[in-house]
Amino acid sequence: MSAGDVRGLLRRYDPGKLTVATIASHSSIQILLGAKREGLRTLALAPPGRGWFYSRMWFVDEVWEMDLRELPSAADRLLSMNAILVPHGSYVEYVGWRAALEMRVPTFGNRYLLEWEADQHRKMELLASAGLRTPRTYRSPEEVDGPVIVKLYGAKGGKGYFVARGVEELRDGLRGVDGPYIIQEYVVGVPAYHHFFYSPLRGRLELFGFDIRYESNVDGRTLGLAKPTFVVVGNVPLVLRESLLPGVQRDGESFASAVRERTGRPPIGPFSLESIIKDTLEIVYFEFSGRIVAGTSVYMVHGSPYSLMYFREPLDMGRRIAMEIREAAESGRLDEVVT
Numbered sequence: 422m423s424a425g426d427v428r429g430l431l432r433r434y435d436p437g438k439l440t441v442a443t444i445a446s447h448s449s450i451q452i453l454l455g456a457k458r459e460g461l462r463t464l465a466l467a468p469p470g471r472g473w474f475y476s477r478m479w480f481v482d483e484v485w486e487m488d489l490r491e492l493p494s495a496a497d498r499l500l501s502m503n504a505i506l507v508p509h510g511s512y513v514e515y516v517g518w519r520a521a522l523e524m525r526v527p528t529f530g531n532r533y534l535l536e537w538e539a540d541q542h543r544k545m546e547l548l549a550s551a552g553l554r555t556p557r558t559y560r561s562p563e564e565v566d567g568p569v570i571v572k573l574y575g576a577k578g579g580k581g582y583f584v585a586r587g588v589e590e591l592r593d594g595l596r597g598v599d600g601p602y603i604i605q606e607y608v609v610g611v612p613a614y615h616h617f618f619y620s621p622l623r624g625r626l627e628l629f630g631f632d633i634r635y636e637s638n639v640d641g642r643t644l645g646l647a648k649p650t651f652v653v654v655g656n657v658p659l660v661l662r663e664s665l666l667p668g669v670q671r672d673g674e675s676f677a678s679a680v681r682e683r684t685g686r687p688p689i690g691p692f693s694l695e696s697i698i699k700d701t702l703e704i705v706y707f708e709f710s711g712r713i714v715a716g717t718s719v720y721m722v723h724g725s726p727y728s729l730m731y732f733r734e735p736l737d738m739g740r741r742i743a744m745e746i747r748e749a750a751e752s753g754r755l756d757e758v759v760t
């Protein structure tokens with residue numbers, strides 16, 4: 422969908438009757454609750470067997486239970502509801518990034534970023550082009566001279582990653598691997614996931630908070646019985662040392678500029694930069710997500726403490742998204758917040 426195509430769709434919209442639609446998974450409770458609290462209609466698109474759970478929530482106006490691979494063929498129904506699709510991690514998982522790029526429904530955020538996110542090498546290149554410190558990427562096992570982490574393309578929620586202490590272990594591990602992967606330097610330190618919101622309406626980048634993922638066999642009580650695995654089970658809130666914040670904000674702004682340069686649009690709405698912070702306090706970025714991350718839900722309802730730097734009331738990310746949509750609709754600027 423080009424920007425012109427999306428503007429064409431918006432011309433038929435009634436901005437006073439928007440519906441926020443999202444897939445019933447990931448961070449959808451936060452997104453739908455935020456939309457309702459901003460006075461918007463809400464629609465949950467549920468995979469088969471999951472609709473009943475969402476139908477019980479007072480802030481969900483409608484639930485469509487469907488095979489989500491069929492979502493593109495529901496575009497006309499969504500358009501007739503003046504729907505704004507809010508993507509999250511499971512959206513791409515269910516629909517596929519190519520279908521998401523072509524989806525004939527105005528989508529909150531910069532959907533062109535999906536293409537960069539789908540390829541581990543391009544992803545790292547975008548981070549590096551923003552001037553951010555990134556882990557070394559090795560082109561072949563022969564180059565490896567320390568601990569590494571191997572990531573399969575399209576691996577979700579850390580599933581299918583493995584760590585090797587050196588080249589021998591790496592060769593062993595790669596024997597079982599099928600499909601494209603990336604070999605990355607394993608950075609020793611603590612993980613921190615940085616949440617940002619870029620507002621095209623206010624022309625600013627808001628630092629929204631941090632979380633840590635709670636991952637099965639690195640955070641679990643493994644008692645030395647299991648190899649490290651990174652399957653995400655939940656998220657935990659985090660505040661960083663305040664002295665780190667100006668650097669974090671600057672890194673976010675550099676990334677936003679790089680996104681604008683590469684895709685022609687700013688990031689739009691929530692995104693996350695995912696890092697390991699070393700004991701030297703250097704921040705090394707190994708990943709980004711060009712949409713809301715599930716870890717923002719740790720601040721649901723009570724709001725992120727950092728949101729108070731910009732607003733008098735604490736806001737969570739779901740409400741922040743809805744606020745941007747509502748304000749864009751009220752000021753005739755919807756085309757600036759959707760792609």
Ligand code: AMP
Nearest residue numbers: 556578579605606607608612651707708
């Ligand atoms: P991801 O699914 O890419 O967010 O990564 C899953 C987990 O792997 C993260 O939470 C990190 O703890 C860890 N991880 C990913 N890349 C690296 C890296 N280059 N060095 C150290 N840990 C990493």
